[in-house]
Amino acid sequence: MTIQAANFKELRLDRLSRDFGTHNALKDVSLTIRQGEFIALLGPSGCGKSTTLNIIAGLLPATGGGIWLDEKRIDPLRPEERGFGMVFQNYALFPHMSVTKNIGFGLKMRGVAKAEIERRVAEAVALVRLQGQTEKLPGQLSGGQQQRVAIARAIVVEPPLVLMDEPLSNLDAKLRLEMRAEIRRIHNTLGATTIYVTHDQEEALSLADRIVVMRDGQVRQVGIPEDLFSRPDHLDVAEFMGFRNKIAGKAASVAGEHATVVIDGAAIVGRARNTITQGAAAHVAIRPEDLHPVAAGSVGLKAQVISTEFRGREFVGFARMADGTDLSFLARDKLAPGAEITLAAEPDRVLVYGDAA
Amino acid sequence: MSDTAPSIPLGQRLAARGLDGLTLLVVPAVLFLLALFIYPFFYGLFLSFNPKAGGTFANYQRFFSDSFLYGTIATTLWLALPVTIVTLLMAIPIAFRVRTMRHQRLLTTILVIPITLGTVLVAQGLLNYLGPQGWFNRALLTMGLISTPVKLLHNYWGVMISLVITGFPFTFLLTLSYLSGVDPALEQAGATLGAGPWQRFKHILLPLLLPGLAITFCLSFVQAFSVFPSAVLLGAPAGPTRVISIAAYQAAFEEYDYSMASAVAMIMGVVQLSIVVAVLAARGLLYRGPAGGGKG
CATH class of the missing domain: 2.40.50.140 (Nucleic acid-binding proteins)
Structure with missing residues (x-):
């Protein structure tokens, strides 16, 4: 396996805030994420977890605070300059492109040579176990397969950080369990750093190395799953x-x-x-x-x-x-x-x- | 127990195929179409083959042997095609900008006003505005950009400008609605994968928009092709903007040759149809599935 995560030491969120008009969607969120960690942002809907993810991805500007990747401040960068892989809740696959084209899109945008694109796409396809489906359009795939394409597309560019926004919420219960294991397997294989947004505590407990519980735009508790499960700090x-x-x-x-x-x-x-x-x-x-x-x-x-x-x-x-x-x-x-x-x-x-x- | 399953009543079987009492509601529309479109069309077709003088095809022979008549096809295409392309090229970037605006509705309303004004009012306005003593020329003269007034009326440009003004809102609204149908998450996905604004447009939005733009092109083209009032009011109806509808008008109401006028109308229809068919055939080669990013 040659697809690997890019190297960095830590990603630091420093007092991130986001106001929507008078409403504070995010208030002073600070967090340090080390390379290789699987972090779950957990909380009820409206707690600011997706807002945090979108700010990290660059899809939403923060109205206060900053983001550092090691010593480099990245929050002024546009999403295309950050180079993070993102898996969207509705997958956001390009409907007019085949599975191969979807997965290869990021590499093409980076100007990677054709032969190299082919090789890496084939590897990513193998990693998410989609062999034999590569010439299909997204509309011809099942939900679980679309999910795999979305993951392959995000990781094939070897991003320092993989961001996932409730990626399993559109799948049925059985598939959700399967894909959960799959996501963890891919994370481990690549040595990737993943930030995973979910409202499902079971998902967070089983996947994450550390869980960040959010509520009303603030971080309430950060801890390993065992601690959060048996010793929550707040009622x-x-x-x-x-x-x-x-x-x-x-x-x-x-x-x-x-x-x-x-x-x-x-x-x-x-x-x-x-x-x-x-x-x-x-x-x-x-x-x-x-x-x-x-x-x-x-x-x-x-x-x-x-x-x-x-x-x-x-x-x-x-x-x-x-x-x-x-x-x-x-x-x-x-x-x-x-x-x-x-x-x-x-x-x-x-x-x-x-x-x- | 009988050997055959009990039969289902006819009414129920028809309803299962979508035919029930509600189906009758299409009757007025069908009658309307028959009376105002299908009947006149076949009547005109029939009429065009019964010329005042000569054989069955005499009208068509006359049209295609007289450059004053067949020339109108080129004249009209030379107006309609550039106008359609210009409005479309203007509508795309403006729709892109408007899509992300907060006061979208206000702007859309302002842009749509030219439709409600109608061609004649717009023509009248342009006669004042673009005339030798109009604001446009006076402003340019005052600023010293020109020394003699620019001639923008009673020629090709007058008609062109008026068609762009009246055709734009329609093209714009259609483009905007097609653009709104593209899931914004697709662009975001493109951005996180490293695609800049131009690449996102080229690789993601444009391919998803093209089928809709093809339809928009056809509808705008048909509108521009049947230009009449502005060609008369703002153009040079005897010369450079003698469009095909003027030829039909003259045959009908100056020569009182309804048969010839019908023939011109038929030729007009064939030209429009061939352009539309060509565009739609090209559209058939494009991706035409949903413009969403997944199930949802």
């Missing part, structure tokens, strides 16, 4: 990472790593994730898969069952607490709607956030 990040149960209470005591929160008369113990003031309002966050019914009379959250759904190995339950807070949990047995239950989780699986922070 909103926890919620986004799957801690769907968010219950308000009052901090009773803090002892080392652990904090106790009193909710509806029950003392719930969990791991403290930020500064918690004794006696102040606090929230606990628990994943539905960690919350289970326990024997009546045990310490836990009292709630009334709304419904249960069969999920194969177990039931997903929905219940409501006396103050109206909705809970989701896992149960081994089907529960009758209206039943009074007590739900509890292992203290290590419960996160506690003080409200003040």
Whole structure:
């Protein structure tokens, strides 16, 4: 394999901002990306992740801050001068060009000799496993194949940076899993540096070396997938990472790593994730898969069952607490709607956030 | 149980082929076409083969043996083709610019006004503006750029200018709509792959626009080819701008030879049609699929 990523040490985003009129789409986003990393920008729609990607690509000017590739400031450059590979959400394949022409386009624009273009396109085609499809037009390909062409077209020019904007969102569930593995394989083969935008936390967790969680145009947390999954820094990040149960209470005591929160008369113990003031309002966050019914009379959250759904190995339950807070949990047995239950989780699986922070 | 499947009622079968009560709504349009287009066409065709004097083809023989008549074809083409090309060449860059503008609607409205004014008002305006004592010549004289007024009226240029003015909005609007149909992500993709503005135009936008531009060319050409009012008002209808529609008019209303006039009209139709067919045939060689970047 001779297609390789161009060399650089790091890409630095320095306090990038973007205003659309009065609306701040991006506020002081700073981030350093090292060569070879696979970075996922993760967040709900409207969080600024695509805006960030477009600014890096040069498709959208920043209204503040700068971008450095090692010691070179690149944000004044036009997209065609940056030479980053980009995979668009709708693929943006040239509909009037064959697969070969699409993939070779970037090389042609760079004035690469014809024979060399042919050789490298053939390599890229092999890398994305599209042999035998090369003379077709994009319209004759399936979604997954179009996706492969888009990836091949972006990487064949050996860009220092590959930018991907929700590349799997138009594919069906099975294909999405396949292409996810494929994208990671190609990243590893090339030693490329990839910035990958997604709103799907599972995708980010399985693909990325580091995840950047964004919200309201700001970076909320940067970390390795394992940390983000089990130790989010903020309540909103926890919620986004799957801690769907968010219950308000009052901090009773803090002892080392652990904090106790009193909710509806029950003392719930969990791991403290930020500064918690004794006696102040606090929230606990628990994943539905960690919350289970326990024997009546045990310490836990009292709630009334709304419904249960069969999920194969177990039931997903929905219940409501006396103050109206909705809970989701896992149960081994089907529960009758209206039943009074007590739900509890292992203290290590419960996160506690003080409200003040 | 019977051996054959139950038959589906005729009405339902017709509906499955797209024929139902709603289909009747096309009847007025069909009648309209029959009464105002198909019938007059065949009537004219028939009439053209029944000359006042001579055999069946006498009108056509007369047309193609008299340079005063057959010359009108070249005269009209010499006006219509350059006008179409000029308007198209103007419309493309302007449409490109307007596409990214914020007050697109306002500008589009201003550009469309010449259509609503009609050829005669535009001609009248140009008579004042371009005349020897008009603003245009006076401005050039005052600035010392010319010493005698430029003659832009009652010749080829007067008609040419007026056709460009009245034809441009139509060409522009069509071009703009074809251009808006091209997914902007394609240009962005081109840019990230290293293509500069000219290369993006040449390799991505132009190939996707060409089929639409071919249609635009045909429609604009047909409009320009049937020029009449501006050729009379702003041109030299006896000489350099004696276009084919003037020949038809003179045959019909000066010689009262409807048969000859019909023959001229038929020849006019054949010339238009051959240009349009040639352009559309060339268009058939182009890519004509969707101008989008993928499914979406």
